[in-house]
Amino acid sequence: MTEPIPGPVIAGVDGGPTSPDALALGRWFAETLGVPLVVAVVHAAPAALGSGRIDAEWVADRHRAAQQVLDAARKDLEDVRGEVDYRMVASSSAAHGLHDLAEETGAALLVIGSGRHATKERLAAGSTADRLLAGAACPVAIAPAGLPTPTGQRRIGVAYVDTPDGRAALTAAAEVARRTGDTLRLYTVVAEADATLPFLIGQDAERAFLETARETYESSLRRAAESVPGVTAEWQVVAGDVVDTLADLDEVDVLFCGSRGYGPARRVLLGGVSTRLVRRACRPVVVVPRS
Known part of the structure; x- marks a missing residue:
């Protein structure tokens, strides 16, 4: 309801x-x-x-x-x-x-x-x-x-991380999707492998670290998608530069994101990612203050 x-x-x-x-x-x-x-x-x-x-x-x-x-x-x-x-x-x-x-x-x-x-x-x-x-x-x-x-069947995107800011963005996006019947799409962007890292910790250790990080993000996204009843929610972990990847998401009609994880509650205060994202995105961006 x-x-x-x-x-x-x-x-x-x-x-x-x-x-x-x-x-x-x-x-x-x-x-x-x-x-x-x-x-x-x-x-x-x-x-x-x-x-x-x-x-x-x-x-x-x-x-x-x-x-x-x-x-x-x-x-x-x-x-x-x-x-x-x-x-x-x-x-x-x-x-x-x-x-x-x-x-x-x-x-x-x-x-x-x-x-x-x-x-x-x-x-x-x-x-x-x-x-x-x-x-x-x-x-x-x-x-x-x-x-x-946006017209017809839409896809509401969320740049999601499991923080108060990410959860606030998810709540706001889910309310829109619930009222329209549109699909909710959650994205977490993880950095690609750093070419210098293997020299420090070794190829096997780096691979294990990246796999563990991906599993953690996938688990977080799965829980988030299941936390919004009444909404069709999909999720995806994407490797790449965070800002570039989110800015180029032309498969969504609007993208919700959090502001940043510090500063006064209930106020939009841009962090590094959200600041650059609103200057580069190809779709409408909604910046949500943390609750």
Whole structure:
């Protein structure tokens, strides 16, 4: 039985070339999770120490520009199912405004487009994404440039390791798969044999070490797949560079990953793998804070 998910999905847009990607992915998540969609545009707030009339005119101009972005979003979402709320948020920065809105609404997910200079079909987190991914209180999804919204039978991927972060990513991905009936695919990436290692410990010892590590990962994945009832779950251990392998997973429609294993709970704090992954992935990536 699925549990109700509190809070809406927030799609942050700015009228730039990546806004349609954020709208499309946000819409899909909102309809999938059965929650409202909030389309948010952040515009400049009046400065505490401004230049009077000049500052007020500039803020008013930014307010009008934000309204135009929302009007364009309304046209793009005319046929959306479910509730859509359009919000303008005054803040000192886009990331700060979206942070505040997510906490105010108890958002289930925050969705943004990739960086303006992202190549088509690849992620490249922009400055707003970088700041959002440094402390967001809810999962953050980044949409690659130019990819179509998932349709039909999908495969929900999870970059899994048996840590609090990995288990949080699995829980979030399983909830989506449970609601859609899609297949859940768990991946653990193990490093390939190091050519220098045999000289230190010998070929036989290295082979035994790698086999033991693989058996441990396979056992962990099997237990994880069995821990999500009501979901068809598959798993795979893949040898290779962790970031390269996960970034090139074009067989999944969306990839969930944890943030990192330290820092305050319930906050997204990127580690080495997740930082590089959101800059290179060819599919939408959802970074989940540990619970």
